[in-house]
Amino acid sequence: MPPRLLILAVAAFAIGVDGFVVAPILPELSRELGVSVAAAGQLITVFTLVYAIAAPVLTSLTGKADRKRLLVLTLLVFTAGNALSAVAPSYPVMMASRVIAALGAALYLPNASGAAVVLSPPERSGRALALVMGGLSAAGLIGVPFGTVVAQAVGPRGVFWMIVLLGLLASAGVAVFLPSVHLPGALSLRERLAMAARPNIAGLLVVTAVTLLGAYMVMAYVAPLLRETAGIAGRGLTLVMLVSGVAGMIGTAVAGRAIDAYGGRRVFAVAVGAAAVGTPLVLFAHNPVLTGVLIFAMGVASAGMVPAQQMRLMAAAPEAGTLLLSLNSSALYLGMSAGGGLGGALLATLGVTALPWCAAAVYLVALLVTLLPRRRAAALPAGRSGAMRT
Template sequence: MWLFALLLTTFALATDDYVIAGVLPAISTGLGVSEAAGGQLVTVFSLVFALAAPVASVVTATWPRRRLLTWALALFVAANWAAACTTSYALLLGLRVLAAVAAASVVPAVYAIAATLAPEGRQGRYLALVMGGLTGSLALGVPLGTWVGGMFGWRATFWLGGLLGLAALAAVRGTVPETPPAPAMPIRERLAPLARPQVLFGLLAIVATVLGSMMMMTYLAPFLRDLAGAGPAELGWIFVLAGLAGFAGGQLGGRAGDRWGPDRALLTGIMGFAVVMAAFTACWYLRPVSLLALLPLLLMWAGVSWWIPPPAQTRLLALAGPAGPQALALNSSAVYLGVSGGAAVGGLILAGHGSGRLPAAAAMVELAALALFWIASAFGKGRRGTGTRVRPTRSPR
């Protein structure tokens, strides 16, 4: 039962971040701001998470884990319910900062608890299950939040986020035993892998892969509205199917990384992403396009977007060599920097050029990520123990 409580926690946090994409037009209309400005709600949450996670892991290192989850989830619930009541865009941004700080405190603790309580030899499997809350949020949480927002208004989506957080809090209090805090590690030691060029460029490549994907994810609602006339009801089931396709893509990407090696798997995923973005760009000049006709492309986009992270992390682990654990600890920050960057850059493109330019820009960013991985590998080949000969191990996003 404690494993389900941790899974529910990551599901609630990821849903709260990603669901903005499904109700973005409604939030923008309700607060009287542009959709590009509304997308910055994702930027703020993800950027604060990325910056706060390493600091929070140091500050809270000596706190009992169960107590930490209790207070952080309570803050998360309060921030969401306050967001549901606000009429100010500036105040809503501030509340997203609070929610992000709470999430940044919870996520490292959740993974630490799962690793501590897992039976001997099953830590990887237990961690993968807890991380399944990410893809589960896309398959279930985001569609549910989008549907609730379409039926009852965007404020109801934040009420739902608070309820999910409250459910996670109750599950944690009822099932998760107290575990001792992890040994404290100075933040300088946590950031030490950044001094190694191959690790730094590998992390930058992960930022770019997520950034390109999130440029489309964050502004999918206005893109599909402009391209196919899709509304909240259609977006709900699109996110369901995209979440399922993303889960399948992540599993296939991980297996491909194991069988082919991370370099070939990355090349396949990123080139597949570029092809789908080219197809979206072509469809833009044929608009309006039937949503049913777009469905195969949407499923391919979701699949290749989640195909990329497993081999990307395997590649990062190989590049880091002995510093692998610290590098992977920085991976969450890299992912959320990519999420915030995708929302920010996508918002600028949306405001300046319209949603039709988003696919081409996203493809260019993914190709830049491929170049960054190549640079990282070039540095890694000159370092003992960090080249491509390191045996790859799968690591979920």
């Protein structure tokens, strides 16, 4: 595993922890800041929305920049935002710190993904994307439980200090290990917006958002779901999340090779199909062992969703790869935000056991759209499209 790609994944891990770990420490944060839990929850909303809006805009404004310098700068901005979160004396200052952290994160992930592809041979580009995004996946599955333990030991602000440490290590690693990288395709803003409006591109972005909506409809409420269905709570929940994290890392390695061999479309279809079938089965496991086995299998199978979609976008318009990756990141975060909100509404009205069925229905929609006969764009741009599978 090349050190330069590994360090990109470590930084993605730090950003993922920052985006996901606030949810389980909301009660503690609300008490420290003197606001309601609902108000504290807006810290998550602000982070995801700023990320979603800023990613394509900032990527457009920095299209010609050297990616090494840009990545170091974005990581320092991200780290500064978390340092402010760690010492924020009031709710408004905490809100401002979340905006700063989101701005750094929004510019990092699409550029790191683009750099990973450029720094890898064409036949290994799927594995490179899977590795970087595997860091983000591992954050939700390993970093969040670990961050929760840190919060219980030293308080919620300790989680932000942990992220600061990761951010500093990652920025130093990028400065040392990453060579100078210039990505192709410095398009104007009008050309970039026109690119995003292409039916094939817009369709892929919608599928990304819908898929993450289904995933986070369940993941945001996995604690009450597993407590209800299998009696898993406390340390048992942490153990199950660790099992899921290990499965995700194994699945990421498998998915990268599969994308290079079979293309993003096939891998995505298999991954989302497995999620559609496996998610409702959690309701019938009824004990921790079977639940753990099922979650492990689903973690391996579904790890290819995000990198497969990234590869499909890169193949659809290679000359605008970084822009499309930034739009895909926006779609990811919009889907996660919508999934958490919709999941909360369903939890309040239908109960926790309805979530897996609703998520499965969302996955099936994404699968059916993916399997529809494809119409080729009228004029696909020249570039590396011939070397990439869609």
